[in-house]
Amino acid sequence: MGEEEASKGEDTVEEIRRMSGYGGDVIAVGGFPTSDSESDSDLAAAEIMIIWAIQGPTSFAPNTLVSQSSLELRLDACGHSLSILQSPCSLNTPGVTGSVMWDSGVVLGKFLEHSVDSKDLSLEGKKIVELGSGCGLVGCIAALLGGDVVLTDLPDRLRLLKKNIDTNLQSGNTRGSAVVQELVWGDDPDPDLIEPLPDYVLGSDVIYSEEAVHHLIQTLVQLCGDQTTIFLSGELRNDAVLEYFLESALKDFAIGRVEQTQWHPDYRSRRVVLYVLEKKSKRCLADVSSLNQSC
Ligand SMILES: C[S@@+](CC[C@H](N)C(=O)[O-])C[C@H]1O[C@@H](n2cnc3c(N)ncnc32)[C@H](O)[C@@H]1O
Numbered sequence: 001m002g003e004e005e006a007s008k009g010e011d012t013v014e015e016i017r018r019m020s021g022y023g024g025d026v027i028a029v030g031g032f033p034t035s036d037s038e039s040d041s042d043l044a045a046a047e048i049m050i051i052w053a054i055q056g057p058t059s060f061a062p063n064t065l066v067s068q069s070s071l072e073l074r075l076d077a078c079g080h081s082l083s084i085l086q087s088p089c090s091l092n093t094p095g096v097t098g099s100v101m102w103d104s105g106v107v108l109g110k111f112l113e114h115s116v117d118s119k120d121l122s123l124e125g126k127k128i129v130e131l132g133s134g135c136g137l138v139g140c141i142a143a144l145l146g147g148d149v150v151l152t153d154l155p156d157r158l159r160l161l162k163k164n165i166d167t168n169l170q171s172g173n174t175r176g177s178a179v180v181q182e183l184v185w186g187d188d189p190d191p192d193l194i195e196p197l198p199d200y201v202l203g204s205d206v207i208y209s210e211e212a213v214h215h216l217i218q219t220l221v222q223l224c225g226d227q228t229t230i231f232l233s234g235e236l237r238n239d240a241v242l243e244y245f246l247e248s249a250l251k252d253f254a255i256g257r258v259e260q261t262q263w264h265p266d267y268r269s270r271r272v273v274l275y276v277l278e279k280k281s282k283r284c285l286a287d288v289s290s291l292n293q294s295c
Contacts, residue, residue: 019276021229023120026256026276044247048239055270057236068100078144082168084135098134098157104233104272105204109141110264116145123147126199132206136164146175152183186215197225204233207245230277253277
């Protein structure tokens, strides 16, 4: 990640950067440490204060881009009219969250499409692993954009996921490919997921409980090489869980926040945040010129 420009406000010190797998600007989480003693925990706490101050998420209604009570979500993406089947009744089953769509999934899917259209991202021929795919919208869009996508989730979530892939991606209408595979966070990934390591890892609304954070980060570390870029979108519903995630993830990853101005203009939400993560070891390697070549 290479520094491009820095802006200093009265109360916050922001650092605008580029990541190597995404051509748009991101705001470095934590900004410039103002002293050597600033820990990952200070940086995570500062990020939470900034986001809650800028976006005021709790003043806005959740789930405005989806209807979780309907059996189908229809969405136009990549020149296709997608039909994503949902199972609203399953939401009443404790622990089941992926049976319906969440705003952050729509935001991430449409962000990928918009970024490819804006030439800030290329997914053509790229190996992509999606975590906690749920109903599969994000993975479907990534495959339509040319990625070779493995959509993953818990074993009991795979049936609906497969149905949605079969409904929306027929050979002939898809530039890339999509397969569904079980992946439980914290378990060793199947060799085909990590040999070779993916170019991109995607996840929407996968940061939602403190218990899951440790295993989620373990899986991100296992899937992430020097050439891997991670996009995570999240619902701003619980500041403590997000802060815990950021603090833990900052040990291994450089993290940038993508501002809403870079999202798809019709799919923005003050209750959603979008991060790009890359392994810390490459932090100093990328510069703007190499970025222009890779994107
Ligand atoms: C809130 S849902 C989000 C679903 C989808 N990404 C979206 O945005 O609509 C969280 C997803 O993570 C999956 N998940 C939760 N814990 C998991 C774990 N330990 N291992 C793998 N997947 C998990 C759930 O099954 C669910 O599909």
